[in-house]
Amino acid sequence: MEPFVRHTGTAAPLRRSNVDTDQIIPAEFLKRITRHGFEDALFHAWRQDPAFVLNQPEYAGASILVAGPDFGTGSSREHAVWALQDYGFTVVLSSRFADIFRGNSGKAGLLTAVVDQSVIESLWALIEADPSTQVTVDLDAQTVSAGSLTAEFEVDPYVRWRLLEGLDDIGITLHNVDAIEVFESSRPAFAPTTLA
Amino acid sequence: MGKTLAEKVWDAHVVRRAEGEPDLLYIDLHLVHEVTSPQAFDGLRAAGRVVRRPDLTIATEDHNIPTVDVDKPIADPVSRAQVEALRKNCAEFGVPLYSLGHAEQGIVHVVGPQLGLTQPGMTVVCGDSHTSTHGAFGALAFGIGTSEVEHVLATQTLPLKPFKTMAITVDGPLPDGVTAKDLILAVIARIGTGGGQGYVLEYRGEGVRGLSMEGRMTLCNMSIEAGARAGMVAPDETTFAYLEGRDHAPRGDDWDAAVASWRSLATDDDATFDAEVVIDAGALSPFVTWGTNPGQGLPLSATVPSPEDAVDEVDRVAIERALEYMDLTPGMPLRDVRIDTVFLGSCTNGRIEDLRAAADILRGRKVADDVRMLVVPGSARVRLQAESEGLDEVFLEAGAEWRGAGCSMCLAMNPDKLTPGERSASTSNRNFEGRQGPGGRTHLVSPQVAAATAVTGHLASPADLTNA
Numbered sequence: 001m002e003p004f005v006r007h008t009g010t011a012a013p014l015r016r017s018n019v020d021t022d023q024i025i026p027a028e029f030l031k032r033i034t035r036h037g038f039e040d041a042l043f044h045a046w047r048q049d050p051a052f053v054l055n056q057p058e059y060a061g062a063s064i065l066v067a068g069p070d071f072g073t074g075s076s077r078e079h080a081v082w083a084l085q086d087y088g089f090t091v092v093l094s095s096r097f098a099d100i101f102r103g104n105s106g107k108a109g110l111l112t113a114v115v116d117q118s119v120i121e122s123l124w125a126l127i128e129a130d131p132s133t134q135v136t137v138d139l140d141a142q143t144v145s146a147g148s149l150t151a152e153f154e155v156d157p158y159v160r161w162r163l164l165e166g167l168d169d170i171g172i173t174l175h176n177v178d179a180i181e182v183f184e185s186s187r188p189a190f191a192p193t194t195l196a
Numbered sequence: 197m198g199k200t201l202a203e204k205v206w207d208a209h210v211v212r213r214a215e216g217e218p219d220l221l222y223i224d225l226h227l228v229h230e231v232t233s234p235q236a237f238d239g240l241r242a243a244g245r246v247v248r249r250p251d252l253t254i255a256t257e258d259h260n261i262p263t264v265d266v267d268k269p270i271a272d273p274v275s276r277a278q279v280e281a282l283r284k285n286c287a288e289f290g291v292p293l294y295s296l297g298h299a300e301q302g303i304v305h306v307v308g309p310q311l312g313l314t315q316p317g318m319t320v321v322c323g324d325s326h327t328s329t330h331g332a333f334g335a336l337a338f339g340i341g342t343s344e345v346e347h348v349l350a351t352q353t354l355p356l357k358p359f360k361t362m363a364i365t366v367d368g369p370l371p372d373g374v375t376a377k378d379l380i381l382a383v384i385a386r387i388g389t390g391g392g393q394g395y396v397l398e399y400r401g402e403g404v405r406g407l408s409m410e411g412r413m414t415l416c417n418m419s420i421e422a423g424a425r426a427g428m429v430a431p432d433e434t435t436f437a438y439l440e441g442r443d444h445a446p447r448g449d450d451w452d453a454a455v456a457s458w459r460s461l462a463t464d465d466d467a468t469f470d471a472e473v474v475i476d477a478g479a480l481s482p483f484v485t486w487g488t489n490p491g492q493g494l495p496l497s498a499t500v501p502s503p504e505d506a507v508d509e510v511d512r513v514a515i516e517r518a519l520e521y522m523d524l525t526p527g528m529p530l531r532d533v534r535i536d537t538v539f540l541g542s543c544t545n546g547r548i549e550d551l552r553a554a555a556d557i558l559r560g561r562k563v564a565d566d567v568r569m570l571v572v573p574g575s576a577r578v579r580l581q582a583e584s585e586g587l588d589e590v591f592l593e594a595g596a597e598w599r600g601a602g603c604s605m606c607l608a609m610n611p612d613k614l615t616p617g618e619r620s621a622s623t624s625n626r627n628f629e630g631r632q633g634p635g636g637r638t639h640l641v642s643p644q645v646a647a648a649t650a651v652t653g654h655l656a657s658p659a660d661l662t663n664a
């Protein structure tokens with residue numbers, strides 16, 4: 001993964017609470033065999049409505065999603081995170097995330113930053129007044145800023161470290177590749193291989 | 197203090213141990229199939245990673261493939277896409293693959309053991325819950341999710357927290373007519389579908405020692421239905437005799453070194469388990485399920501239970517709901533339950549001994565007129581072996597269908613499905629609602645009970661045939 005230190009982009013306001021993973025990506029898309037390409041599946045039902053925020057041209061290209069409380073509840077499907085990332089989101093801001101969704105996000109490299117609902121409200125007001133507002137999420141400083149607003153956000157320290165270093169689970173294990181090599185050199189000679 | 201078999205295998209595979217972190221465990225064998233691997237390979241591709249040890253990885257096509265017209269393209273587009281993705285991924289990443297049509301293709305848990313790839317003391321994983329099957333050899337074998345599949349492909353390791361251990365001791369030999377399937381159904385009925393949660397089960401005692409390797413695989417296979425992470429049997433002469441001479445088994449000096457090492461794997465006398473269960477083998481008889489989870493089983497001689505027999509309110513609701521789905525009436529003898537379809541196959545009971553046992557019962561008999569029976573070998577090799585013994589003739593003459601190898605009606609991802617309301621006696625491992633097709637009703641049985649049931653048209657054991 002690319003290290004994530006600071007990100008600046010436009011933001012989309014999602015004025016809804018309790019957005020569950022079935023809303024983020026419905027089950028019918030779980031049959032797919034790819035790890036990417038879920039952008040069309042994101043918020044699939046809501047996107048049928050022309051008035052839905054992501055159907056507004058002024059929010060095209062937004063990379064930060066500003067959501068209501070309790071984002072990511074419901075089934076544990078990792079696809080929910082993939083769909084948000086495939087669509088182009090790098091950060092989701094909310095006052096509260098469901099645990100499993102947060103865990104899955106951290107693993108996949110999507111930043112879920114927790115701020116007060118009052119900050120969410122201020123951000124909604126700013127980006128609705130001017131959708132081209134540049135929002136900066138600074139993971140190093142743990143702040144989000146837009147216009148004259150600057151607020152701190154909360155993030156799990158372990159997830160923060162992983163994102164700053166650009167490490168996924170596999171990357172972390174591969175940090176110990178020396179230990180793996182040492183282990184491999186001591187495996188018994190009789191251990192089987194699958195090649196002829 | 198001594199160690200259990202599971203602890204010995206675990207400790208021998210720790211690559212890295214650090215305070216407050218999960219152990220990093222080395223994986224000796226990674227089995228891959230078409231359903232849980234596509235996104236794992238895709239993840240590797242996106243990150244520019246390679247498969248660390250293709251030589252410790254093997255793939256086969258099983259869950260989706262048809263068991264008839266196997267030379268034609270797969271009709272269902274989702275199934276076809278999964279199989280094609282596997283072929284492309286294995287070619288790109290250098291993973292050996294047994295495709296449909298190959299002599300070694302088959303259900304992943306049948307293929308590994310029969311090639312001699314599954315050996316005592318190994319760690320074995322697969323993106324499939326019935327990986328527990330391989331524990332029959334004294335391997336620590338368990339199912340994993342797709343992101344773990346990617347992790348193993350990339351690193352040949354997994355970060356894991358240790359499992360708890362449970363001893364299941366089967367005292368005394370199994371009575372005549374009682375199989376490994378009856379034993380495991382009785383174990384699950386006893387400890388419940390959640391009874392093994394977080395545990396590795398070690399099956400011990402005379403009743404287990406007396407089982408063949410194939411019987412032990414049946415036993416370990418269904419450990420997951422008791423909620424366990426894995427099931428294991430300590431290796432012994434039966435294990436070594438099964439392995440010797442297999443394609444991937446050690447040879448010459450390596451064989452001697454291997455056997456010496458495998459002998460050390462038994463649980464130490466002074467080791468302690470986190471939990472223990474004792475089963476009296478003498479009290480066992482053919483066992484069948486009546487409900488919609490594998491813990492809802494009873495001796496064939498019993499009657500359908502009543503919600504009033506429930507131990508608590510949750511159980512009462514579960515019984516009521518199961519009886520409604522299964523369309524059964526309390527008090528009805530299980531032997532009177534009429535069956536539409538008999539399925540002989542799956543990674544639980546699709547090996548050669550299972551087919552032989554069923555064929556012995558069907559020889560010179562006929563499948564009842566209104567019953568269809570599918571015989572689906574667990575692998576292409578099992579199919580060939582059966583044909584060389586003339587078992588296919590026995591099944592065909594009895595009026596059963598002789599199919600190609602795969603998972604088939606075990607989970608109905610291919611066209612082999614029950615229709616709504618149809619009732620099966622199945623040698624597979626899950627009787628969940630709709631598992632064998634939407635609205636289908638499943639009774640889990642041994643191969644012997646399956647064959648006797650096919651003949652009589654109702655749940656029956658071989659003893660019912662000779663007594664008749």
Ligand code: SF4
Pocket residue numbers: 258259303304305324326542543544602603606607624625
């Ligand atoms: S036979 Fe059934 S349980 Fe076994 S691997 Fe196939 S689908 Fe899973």
